[in-house]
Amino acid sequence: MTAINHSTVTEFILVGLTEQPELQLPLFFLFLGIYVVTVVGNLGMITLIGLSSPLHTPMYYFLSSLSFIDFCQSSIITPKMLMNFVTEKNIISYPACMTQLYFFLVFVISECHMLAVMAYDRYIAICNPLLYNVTMSNQICSWMVFGVYIMGLMGATAHMGCMLRVLFCKADVINHYFCDLFPLLELSCSSTYINEVVVLCFSAFNILTPTLAILGSYVFIIASILCIRSTEGRSKAFSTCSSHISAVALFFGSATFMYLQPSSVSSMDQGKVSSVFYTIIVPMLNPLIYSLRNKDVKVTLNKILEKRCFL
Numbered sequence: 072m073t074a075i076n077h078s079t080v081t082e083f084i085l086v087g088l089t090e091q092p093e094l095q096l097p098l099f100f101l102f103l104g105i106y107v108v109t110v111v112g113n114l115g116m117i118t119l120i121g122l123s124s125p126l127h128t129p130m131y132y133f134l135s136s137l138s139f140i141d142f143c144q145s146s147i148i149t150p151k152m153l154m155n156f157v158t159e160k161n162i163i164s165y166p167a168c169m170t171q172l173y174f175f176l177v178f179v180i181s182e183c184h185m186l187a188v189m190a191y192d193r194y195i196a197i198c199n200p201l202l203y204n205v206t207m208s209n210q211i212c213s214w215m216v217f218g219v220y221i222m223g224l225m226g227a228t229a230h231m232g233c234m235l236r237v238l239f240c241k242a243d244v245i246n247h248y249f250c251d252l253f254p255l256l257e258l259s260c261s262s263t264y265i266n267e268v269v270v271l272c273f274s275a276f277n278i279l280t281p282t283l284a285i286l287g288s289y290v291f292i293i294a295s296i297l298c299i300r301s302t303e304g305r306s307k308a309f310s311t312c313s314s315h316i317s318a319v320a321l322f323f324g325s326a327t328f329m330y331l332q333p334s335s336v337s338s339m340d341q342g343k344v345s346s347v348f349y350t351i352i353v354p355m356l357n358p359l360i361y362s363l364r365n366k367d368v369k370v371t372l373n374k375i376l377e378k379r380c381f382l
Contacts, residue, residue: 080239080258082164087155087248088343099156105355106149112358113142116368123371129207130196133189134361136216137318140185141354144178147171148350152248165239168250173231175249179349180277181223186319187281188215193312194288198295226273233266247343249350282323289316314360322353 088098116138120126151171155161163171195206230252240260247254252270256263292312299305362368 080165080241080243082162082243083168083250083258084244085151085155085161085163085248085250086244086246087152087161088347095156099153102149102156102351103153105351106145106153108359109145109149109351109355110142112355112362113138113145116358116362117142119368119372119375122375126367126371129192129212130189131367132212133185133192133216136219137182137185137189138358140178140182141357144175144182145351145354147174147178148249152351155248163250168245168255169231169234172234172250172252172255173227175251175350176227176230177220177223179223180226181219182322183277183281184219184222185216186315186322187284188219189315190285190288190319193315194292197292197312222277226277229269229273233269237261237263237266247346249346251346278323285319317360318353318357321356322349324348 089095117135120131120135148171151161151163192207196203199206234252234255237256237259238261239258242258242260245254245258252266256266259266289312296305362372
């Protein structure tokens with residue numbers, strides 16, 4: 072028989088980041104600015120990579136996919152968050168809340184695995200450069216990106232299957248700025264044991280597995296770099312990895328703090344701060360990290376700007 076959600080709650084109220092009135096307007100402009108930079112940065116990165124033939128390589132193909140994920144993830148969360156700063160009560164319907172949660176999970180899980188794929192790409196480029204074109208062919212890259220999104224869809228569907236069985240009877244105030252797993256589970260009037268087990272298991276898989284893959288890749292990368300005799304060669308090899316390492320540290324650090332602990336020992340206020348990093352700050356920083364610290368991107372961007380100046 073199909074499980075039916077007997078929830079009596081038809082809408083939720085999102086508390087937001089803070090309930091202090093004097094902070095609402097400054098935070099609105101702060102996060103509006105962050106969102107504008109995020110949208111311009113990620114869409115700009117996708118456009119730049121798409122228009123520039125020198126950037127049509129596996130590394131930048133994955134980077135454009137990461138930019139798409141960051142753009143979607145931020146757009147799912149930030150606009151609703153901005154409404155919370157300018158409305159007295161930020162109300163979200165039950166279907167809209169579940170939809171937001173589902174697509175947030177799709178893209179946050181996809182980002183975990185995309186960062187692992189990008190680490191593998193760097194491993195092949197540095198440790199097996201002669202086999203790079205064969206190992207990272209267009210078909211293989213397409214399948215890897217397809218697999219990333221499949222992982223995101225599978226993980227999100229598993230979480231949603233459990234969430235739709237949860238009963239919400241009276242409590243309707245979500246102590247968060249978007250519909251996230253733990254804040255919603257706190258409102259349940261039914262048992263959430265299965266949900267918490269599923270969250271911990273899938274979070275462990277979707278965070279620890281990519282993390283181990285990334286660490287393993289970089290162990291071999293560092294060993295290969297240390298074997299390079301020339302200082303210039305070492306510097307060039309390290310520079311191709313530094314941007315990715317920065318993005319990985321920011322994303323996995325904040326996501327691990329939020330999800331790899333039981334809800335009973337986590338603080339929602341601390342969780343909000345952690346969530347801000349991987350839902351809002353990281354999507355803004357990724358295109359900046361990869362553009363400002365990437366010579367190829369800067370050179371391509373300068374060429375495009377020079378052409379436009381001469382037109």
